[in-house]
Amino acid sequence: MTTSYTIEGGNVINTALWERYVPTADNAVDWKAYTSFRGRHNDSLGKRIRMLNLAQLARQTYVPGIFAECGCFRGHSTHIIATMMRLTGRKDPLYVFDSFQGLSPVQPEDLTDDPRASSIQDALRAADRPLFAASLDDVKTNLAEHTNIQYFPGWIPERFADVADETFAFVHIDVDLYAPMRDCLAFFYPRLAKGGMIQIDDYNFIDWPGCNKAVNEFLADNPPTLFVQLPLGGAFLVK
Numbered sequence: 001m002t003t004s005y006t007i008e009g010g011n012v013i014n015t016a017l018w019e020r021y022v023p024t025a026d027n028a029v030d031w032k033a034y035t036s037f038r039g040r041h042n043d044s045l046g047k048r049i050r051m052l053n054l055a056q057l058a059r060q061t062y063v064p065g066i067f068a069e070c071g072c073f074r075g076h077s078t079h080i081i082a083t084m085m086r087l088t089g090r091k092d093p094l095y096v097f098d099s100f101q102g103l104s105p106v107q108p109e110d111l112t113d114d115p116r117a118s119s120i121q122d123a124l125r126a127a128d129r130p131l132f133a134a135s136l137d138d139v140k141t142n143l144a145e146h147t148n149i150q151y152f153p154g155w156i157p158e159r160f161a162d163v164a165d166e167t168f169a170f171v172h173i174d175v176d177l178y179a180p181m182r183d184c185l186a187f188f189y190p191r192l193a194k195g196g197m198i199q200i201d202d203y204n205f206i207d208w209p210g211c212n213k214a215v216n217e218f219l220a221d222n223p224p225t226l227f228v229q230l231p232l233g234g235a236f237l238v239k
């Protein structure tokens with residue numbers, strides 16, 4: 001994937017000399033996990049960066065504890081996390097929380113009048129069809145090779161009570177909207193081991209203002225050891 005274009009002043013920018021990056025050129029483990037998913041998935045430079053970061057964090061989580069994901073859609077990011085757990089010999093379960101019916105109801109915090117917003121905002125306003133809905137059966141089929149996954153179908157935070165006594169080492173949150181994002185942080189951060197990590201997929205996207213609001217509100221009261229904003233969207237924290 002090489003894309004170049006001329007910017008103001010006549011300079012040419014190569015946005016991605018993708019095949020020349022070491023993490024991809026030798027088919028390294030992170031990239032192999034990204035490309036080996038059995039289900040359908042979208043693809044973009046930003047998503048590649050977030051998912052390669054996710055893979056790296058998942059395989060470099062050394063503290064004890066369970067892994068979890070909130071928001072799996074068809075299971076692409078779940079596959080990447082589970083693959084890293086297998087590669088590193090991690091025996092812990094991977095808990096997956098999702099409605100398996102798509103996004104929950106949109107609230108005013110999730111809407112923006114920013115003119116740079118995309119058709120995603122139109123879809124959120126219309127709310128005439130479920131967005132990002134994949135059935136539990138389809139997800140299980142896509143992830144059949146991973147035997148350590150436990151599914152918790154339901155609207156966040158309904159099923160969190162089932163795991164309230166656990167300690168978590170790594171959590172991926174990709175639920176797009178304000179309310180579930182707020183609820184995920186409120187539940188998982190106090191149960192995250194010291195040195196544990198949370199990656200947040202939807203941070204810094206104009207189309208998902210509710211995510212930034214929930215995260216920023218939470219961080220104001222709960223400063224982590226480290227909070228890193230990824231280039232082109234997404235962020236992670238280390239407790």
Ligand SMILES: C[S@@+](CC[C@H](N)C(=O)[O-])C[C@H]1O[C@@H](n2cnc3c(N)ncnc32)[C@H](O)[C@@H]1O
Pocket residue numbers: 041070071072073074075076077078097098099100101102103104131132133134154155156174175176177180
């Ligand atoms: C963008 S998709 C996740 C994409 C996935 N992480 C990936 O990278 O392939 C968002 C997911 O969040 C789930 N979701 C959103 N709000 C939810 C809620 N309140 N409760 C449960 N699941 C929710 C949707 O069902 C959907 O699967």
